Amino acid sequence: MDFDYDLFVIGGGSGGVRAARVAAGEAGARVALAEEDRYGGTCVIRGCVPKKLMVFASEYAGMVEDAQSYGWDIKPGAFDWTSFKGKLHAELDRLENIYRGILKNNGVESFDQRATVVDPHTVELADGTRKTAKHILIATGGTPSIAEFPGSDLAISSNEVFHLDALPEKMLIVGGGYIACEFACIMNGLGVEVTQYYRGAQILRGFDEEARGLVSEEMCQNGVNLHLGTNVLEMSAEGDKVRVKATNGDETVFDKVMFATGRKPNTDGLGLEALGVELGRKGEVKVDEYSQTAVPSIYAIGDVTDRVNLTPVAIREGMAFVETVFRGNPTPVDHALIPTAIFTQPEMGTVGLSEEEAAEQEEIEVYATSFKPMQQAFAGRSQRVLMKLVVSKATRKVLGCHIVAPGAGEMIQLAGIAVKMGATKEDFDRTVAVHPTMSEELVTMRQPVRRL
Ligand code: NDP
Numbered sequence: 001m002d003f004d005y006d007l008f009v010i011g012g013g014s015g016g017v018r019a020a021r022v023a024a025g026e027a028g029a030r031v032a033l034a035e036e037d038r039y040g041g042t043c044v045i046r047g048c049v050p051k052k053l054m055v056f057a058s059e060y061a062g063m064v065e066d067a068q069s070y071g072w073d074i075k076p077g078a079f080d081w082t083s084f085k086g087k088l089h090a091e092l093d094r095l096e097n098i099y100r101g102i103l104k105n106n107g108v109e110s111f112d113q114r115a116t117v118v119d120p121h122t123v124e125l126a127d128g129t130r131k132t133a134k135h136i137l138i139a140t141g142g143t144p145s146i147a148e149f150p151g152s153d154l155a156i157s158s159n160e161v162f163h164l165d166a167l168p169e170k171m172l173i174v175g176g177g178y179i180a181c182e183f184a185c186i187m188n189g190l191g192v193e194v195t196q197y198y199r200g201a202q203i204l205r206g207f208d209e210e211a212r213g214l215v216s217e218e219m220c221q222n223g224v225n226l227h228l229g230t231n232v233l234e235m236s237a238e239g240d241k242v243r244v245k246a247t248n249g250d251e252t253v254f255d256k257v258m259f260a261t262g263r264k265p266n267t268d269g270l271g272l273e274a275l276g277v278e279l280g281r282k283g284e285v286k287v288d289e290y291s292q293t294a295v296p297s298i299y300a301i302g303d304v305t306d307r308v309n310l311t312p313v314a315i316r317e318g319m320a321f322v323e324t325v326f327r328g329n330p331t332p333v334d335h336a337l338i339p340t341a342i343f344t345q346p347e348m349g350t351v352g353l354s355e356e357e358a359a360e361q362e363e364i365e366v367y368a369t370s371f372k373p374m375q376q377a378f379a380g381r382s383q384r385v386l387m388k389l390v391v392s393k394a395t396r397k398v399l400g401c402h403i404v405a406p407g408a409g410e411m412i413q414l415a416g417i418a419v420k421m422g423a424t425k426e427d428f429d430r431t432v433a434v435h436p437t438m439s440e441e442l443v444t445m446r447q448p449v450r451r452l
Pocket residue numbers: 147174175176177178179180182198199200204205231260261262263308309310340341342343
């Protein structure tokens with residue numbers, strides 16, 4: 001049977017665009033892509049990129065204070081949200097155009113409309129046009145999820161936070177994951193009075209306990225009003241503000257309330273289940289290690305599969321899909337030892353097992369040091385950093401590396417290579433320190449602080 005295309009991709013985010021570009025541009029396939037919103041997806045339009053620019057913006061107030069300690073005669077001025085927001089969105093427009101350009105230059109036909117799947121080889125566009133393809137790739141990503149409760153419609157999510165008309169004076173952020181913690185720090189840095197509610201005992205559940213404990217401590221030191229074991233009961237409008245009743249008995253009025261309580265895969269109304277594509281409890285597309293669904297011609301990559309919801313992982317999955325399907329080289333996706341960073345202040349960079357996970361698996365040695373870094377200590381700050389290695393007693397391999405420090409994201413990218421290569425503690429020790437840096441501590445820790 002003749003198809004209109006070799007591949008039809010639904011979703012123009014990081015994963016979908018990469019798969020389409022490589023399939024068309026390098027593997028010579030006839031490819032089309034449909035995107036109902038903006039090209040670039042969550043990462044570029046309403047996630048990593050604008051978030052990181054806001055992280056940068058939020059760090060200047062502290063830098064100006066520190067500069068004074070270094071002898072600079074400068075004073076912090078006011079932060080102008082309107083001016084920043086204008087530049088931010090101009091940058092996002094520029095990046096979106098680059099994404100469109102990538103598709104066009106690689107010969108991918110794009111459709112600026114929603115697409116749904118009607119049979120294993122046919123998609124239907126919003127205008128009713130049907131297109132056939134030998135393979136269909138679902139790369140529709142995810143969307144913020146907020147549980148329903150009285151007044152939940154008054155909450156904003158991370159999607160709206162980049163579009164605020166004005167910075168709130170007083171803001172509540174709900175959740176204890178990546179997004180909640182990052183935005184608590186960003187808003188705090190921009191001068192907003194931030195309260196954060198997290199229902200559990202400590203933020204950043206699942207990460208190394210010592211590391212998340214330090215992040216939490218430093219966030220509080222920096223002025224985030226963090227309430228652990230606390231959730232929202234109900235909310236009501238009070239003029240253009242929001243009155244919030246919390247489980248700890250507090251009743252407070254905030255200018256804005258942002259929920260960052262997880263994300264759910266975008267599969268509603270895509271037509272997948274009717275075709276026999278298996279969906280999980282959250283609506284995620286179930287796939288095998290080659291990103292293939294239960295319907296052989298349909299594949300799925302990225303957040304819609306709810307495996308590891310990170311941009312570089314979606315890109316890897318897209319590349320592996322093309323290698324498997326268009327180059328005859330079956331390539332499973334390697335989800336082991338993925339380094340990641342949480343852009344809180346201070347940042348956390350992490351790869352491999354937490355101390356707790358490793359100790360459950362085997363006997364370990366823990367090497368850790370926490371200290372006041374030179375640059376901030378000189379400026380009179382009490383901020384501490386953490387460098388930590390979790391080492392297998394039997395093989396001496398570094399099972400986990402956890403860094404809490406300014407620039408931890410940059411550091412963990414490099415430490416991640418060593419850990420991925422299977423470096424032992426002795427390999428770290430053989431490496432000469434770069435002095436004076438914070439990360440030199442990773443190669444100079446002699447005695448374990450704990451054996452478990
Ligand atoms: P997470 O799943 O990381 O965190 C969700 C948080 O919300 C958890 O603290 C969770 O609590 C809490 N929560 C869930 N449901 C409720 C509820 N009904 N009431 C109150 N609290 C609730 O999601 P995020 O939205 O922060 O981020 C989504 C994903 O995006 C991340 O997992 C990550 O993969 C990705 N991301 C990566 C970034 C990076 O690489 N720097 C940055 C931002 C996002 P509990 O712990 O108790 O379950």
